[in-house]
Amino acid sequence: MTRLEKEASKPGFWDDQEAAQALMSKMSDIKDDIVAWEKADDDAEELEIMNELAVSEGDEALASDVERGFRRLKRYADDLELRSWFTDPLDSHSAIVTVHPGAGGTESQDWAEMLMRMVIQWSKDKHYQASVYEIAAGDEAGIKTATFTIQGKYAYGFLQAVRGVHRLVRISPFDYGGRRHTSFASVDVIPEVERDVQITIDPADLRIETYRSTGAGGQHVNVTDSAVRITHMPTGVMAQCQNERSQTKNKETAMIILRARLYERIQEEQAREAAERHKQKKEIAWGSQIMSYVLHPYQLVKDHRTGVEKGNVQAVLDGDLDDFIIEYHRQRISEAADG
Template structure:
């Protein structure tokens, strides 16, 4: 924990001023006034789609302004408590100043992240897929561990998650997983996770207890807004229905509610068995398919790998973005940024991914040098 000093408060004030500049808060205040005025004009809701987009812009601008104002209030509180604590020799006031400063540091990190999310879909929802790679049955177990890690991470951030498809494997783990994440900056945050993830541990299925290296691939796509048009002709898809195999209750598992949609021109296959009806599952499949086809079109237009998926590699040796080592020592290390921690349980069991996600975005924008998780705390 950093020592509470006047210099530290000055650094926080400088950092806050930088973030305020990144977010163009004065412009956001003006935008709030303008959009609020427009939202009260007659006929505003005649074009419902345009009105929703305007209200989304208004909510984003309000969040930016509120975040900065709250940060200024915390800085003032920390400064007042520190000065009074020093003057009176009151350890309780100094402790209060320290707690407020630490809280402000966390808030500034969140605001910095928001300022980096300038992509078209960064502030929207995300579709995440986890696929087993090299490692046989162990890779299917690794997929289930990653799914648990991401569900916990989303829970920590207060995001809503809908597991679209996560069928159990025959022996251990899951065959694959696809889930939709809804929440502020979900896609912007989670695109840091896209790539190959490597696990090193003692094999739970090997009687000789030998060390096993296993891989899984994570794909992150944006949920496309309704105004993004992706044409899919009815004769370009094949729809198959079958019994749902995953959790979902008796009503799901005893009816042909699961849906598999195959896009014939590209061979892309999307499945969903989360909902109780074929109609709902098909709608989810089509939403995911739209995102996949949109990404594919971007790749064709650019004639290169686009920024949504990142470089495409085999899910195996030499291509990992992050390693999770459980034996012979314990460490999680991101190979892109150098961010690492020895507290493996906090990552895999509790979903404490924020230090890795933050380090990734700092690395992308060329910000601060990557540091270990322990240094972040």
């Protein structure tokens, strides 16, 4: 940090605006990490004092509070450790998430909505901001597609762990015969790149359309004619937003999503490193799943990549993803080091 501060104080530092901004951003990240670890140390000291008091006074209620506090602190420390593993500059960005059902109609569409809710619930636990920008209702239930952003530092880094095909086994609530069904849905995650990645887009290459939103209702979308769809004609890459009542705001958001998707496309075509951020999409069907969620005849969530299992399926569907995310990245880093 001292070296970076000396660099920033040199004459002519701001002559190269792009390099200066990058250095200032790095310094800000380091300062944030220092503050976060200092907070963890302070919390640990406070919990130690509370624990000594609980033991000396035989206070079971206080002891329970201390136990919960240590669990929260462990989660917090795990998050901080995980952030230190991220090396790609894009890992610290917000995330754009798209969910698609596989074959199977209503069953998979309902499962897709459950996955969307799971990711959003996880983001709330992390104090991130989730915003749904595009959603299409399923035929009877669920969704045909949804795109939403998770705004917050390292959201993209964390959520790379859930990118892929997810499998659900359950007694179908839509089958009057009470039979067991298997459903598939995919989660795609790309980094939001609007703020610091320059992508040249010729306005003449864009087709901009407005339409009435056709979302799932409730608080997800508005019901005016302000929805916007933007298509980049040379590539066919498309983005749309129907979240705001303002057509102007929807256009701005659609452009953010479009830029992110174009950037991802460029990275896939030009850099082998980017292929690690966005591995080839597999068919949304049997054998391609990264995680399975079994509700019948037993209850279990399993990550097929890492072997992590949890028996409390409902907790996972309510956003308890940290164990899966941490182990995914732990093994990813270990494999990279071995390779």
